[in-house]
Amino acid sequence: MRGLGDRFNGFDLVIMxxxxxxxxxxxxxxxxxEVAKAAEELKAKTLLPVHSGKFAIAxxxxxxxxKRITEASQNRSYRLLTPVIGEQIEIGNQEQRSAHWWEGVN
Known part of the structure; x- marks a missing residue:
């Protein structure tokens, strides 16, 4: 992944x-x-993790x-966004953050 980050001088958004x-x-x-590490190696400005929170096959x-991506993203060089399904994100707004909406959901 590091080679891609270097080659393209980073990415505004990586969806992983x-x-x-x-x-x-x-x-x-x-x-x-591993997702957190890959996002950093890609020199991502923003990480949007997907393929979770809908149903479990694992x-x-x-x-x-x-929980794990939030913890793994602490002190990383990118911004982590974990929007609730349907929430709009603004890729260019580096101040936008996501609430931990999954806390308290059964």
Whole structure:
């Protein structure tokens, strides 16, 4: 990933899968910590994780990907956006942040 970040001088937005992962499926989906690392290597300004929070086919709870990507994104060089389904985002607005909407949802 680092080579792409260098070659294209970073990206304004990277949309990366962040869910339906399992240690037994290393070639299917990245773990949230790998997503965070990849976004940084891509020199992303903003990371929008997708493929989580809708239904579970993996052996983790539906909200675990949000919790793990939030933790893994602490002190990274990019902005993390985790909008609730249907929420609008402004790619150019570096001040926009996402609430932890999944907290308290059953």
């Amino acid at each position: 899968e962040n869910g339906q992962y399992d240690k037994g499926w290393p070639y299917i989906h990245m773990m949230p910590e 052996n983790h709870s539906w909200d675990e990907p949000f």
